[in-house]
Amino acid sequence: MKRPLALSLAVLLLLSGCSSTEESTTIFAMDTVMTLTAYGSHAREGLSAAEAEINRLEKTLSVTREDSEVWAIDHSAGAPVTVGTDTAALLNAAAALGDRTGGALDVTLYPVVKAWGFTTGDYRIPDAEELADLLTRVDDHAVHMDGDTVTLPAGMELDFGALAKGYAGEQCASLLKEAGVTSAILNLGGNVQTVGAKPDGSPWRVAVQDPEGESEDYVGWLELTDEAAVTSGGYQRYFEENGVRYWHIIDPDTGAPARSGLLSATIVGKSGTACDGLSTGLFVLGPEKALDCWRQSDDFEAVLIGEDHTVQITAGLADRFTLREDSGYTLRIVEE
Ligand code: ADP
Ligand code: MG
Numbered sequence: 001m002k003r004p005l006a007l008s009l010a011v012l013l014l015l016s017g018c019s020s021t022e023e024s025t026t027i028f029a030m031d032t033v034m035t036l037t038a039y040g041s042h043a044r045e046g047l048s049a050a051e052a053e054i055n056r057l058e059k060t061l062s063v064t065r066e067d068s069e070v071w072a073i074d075h076s077a078g079a080p081v082t083v084g085t086d087t088a089a090l091l092n093a094a095a096a097l098g099d100r101t102g103g104a105l106d107v108t109l110y111p112v113v114k115a116w117g118f119t120t121g122d123y124r125i126p127d128a129e130e131l132a133d134l135l136t137r138v139d140d141h142a143v144h145m146d147g148d149t150v151t152l153p154a155g156m157e158l159d160f161g162a163l164a165k166g167y168a169g170e171q172c173a174s175l176l177k178e179a180g181v182t183s184a185i186l187n188l189g190g191n192v193q194t195v196g197a198k199p200d201g202s203p204w205r206v207a208v209q210d211p212e213g214e215s216e217d218y219v220g221w222l223e224l225t226d227e228a229a230v231t232s233g234g235y236q237r238y239f240e241e242n243g244v245r246y247w248h249i250i251d252p253d254t255g256a257p258a259r260s261g262l263l264s265a266t267i268v269g270k271s272g273t274a275c276d277g278l279s280t281g282l283f284v285l286g287p288e289k290a291l292d293c294w295r296q297s298d299d300f301e302a303v304l305i306g307e308d309h310t311v312q313i314t315a316g317l318a319d320r321f322t323l324r325e326d327s328g329y330t331l332r333i334v335e336e
Contacts, residue, residue, distance in 0.1 A: 020199035032189025042180035050172035078154035101281030110159040123239040131255035166276025169193030211263035220323040228272035232279035233264030260286030269300035
């Protein structure tokens with residue numbers, strides 16, 4: 001039995017009444033619904049710039065648009081391709097985050113993601129031989145960058161699906177600030193990017209979804225100021241066959257959906273790109289290795305929800321995460 005694409009927002013916004021002028025826009029881009037909300041007299045102008053930026057990035061980074069830079073790389077048959085600053089920035093970020101996660105984030109997994117049907121919704125379970133063969137074409141260290149020139153070996157394909165929305169959120173936050181906006185919250189399909197605090201000066205409150213609940217159920221909420229929060233979870237996009245659930249986050253070691261003991265990983269930090277890449281990578285790594293990565297880092301905090309119904313939060317969130325009463329989950333604060 002094949003089920004249709006199940007998509008839900010990973011993070012719900014809890015917006016309480018704000019008195020400052022509020023402007024909001026909802027767009028569909030990067031395969032998801034995005035809601036951008038900004039406050040104050042520069043809100044409209046800031047949102048126009050943000051919306052234009054998202055559309056521009058989609059054109060540049062889309063793996064399916066024949067005029068995108070990613071398409072050019074994926075169809076280069078090993079020839080060098082000249083790229084713009086966004087593609088170059090994402091390739092550099094992906095390489096660094098790939099290394100930080102021990103290869104758990106790998107943007108060259110695209111042939112494997114395609115084989116499972118996650119790109120089209122035409123789901124299937126590739127057999128072990130097919131996966132082993134596809135994995136010979138996966139290795140982000142084989143991507144060669146020289147200035148603004150990228151070379152990808154023939155037969156390989158890359159895709160920024162695991163970090164493009166975080167990058168877009170980060171870029172939009174900069175543009176909003178340039179336009180004079182000091183308070184905004186952007187929800188890019190579960191990738192939340194905040195600008196400043198709420199108009200009344202208090203932190204934004206962003207709910208963390210219950211991975212086993214309905215899309216409106218949440219396990220608790222985070223308080224954020226001028227930072228991003230990004231969730232990756234097995235519940236966001238999946239299909240079921242013979243009672244087994246197969247989701248869209250793949251372990252590069254096996255080529256199969258990552259089963260690491262985590263139901264979701266939410267990453268909080270200043271860089272939306274890093275948060276997005278790490279949310280995918282740490283979901284693949286599982287709780288212990290994810291916390292090892294956190295201990296070696298100083299640019300993010302995490303909320304890791306386990307199959308054992310524990311919610312582990314890293315020390316930096318101790319005063320900024322509240323578990324919902326009756327959530328059914330147990331909270332554990334992880335110290336350094
Ligand atoms: P979403 O895009 O649903 O918010 P993620 O940021 O976790 O979630 O990105 C998942 C997407 O990234 C998948 O749909 C797939 O295209 C791609 N992907 C899956 N597994 C990996 C991985 N281990 N490394 C890099 N990209 C991946
Ligand atoms: Mg991600």
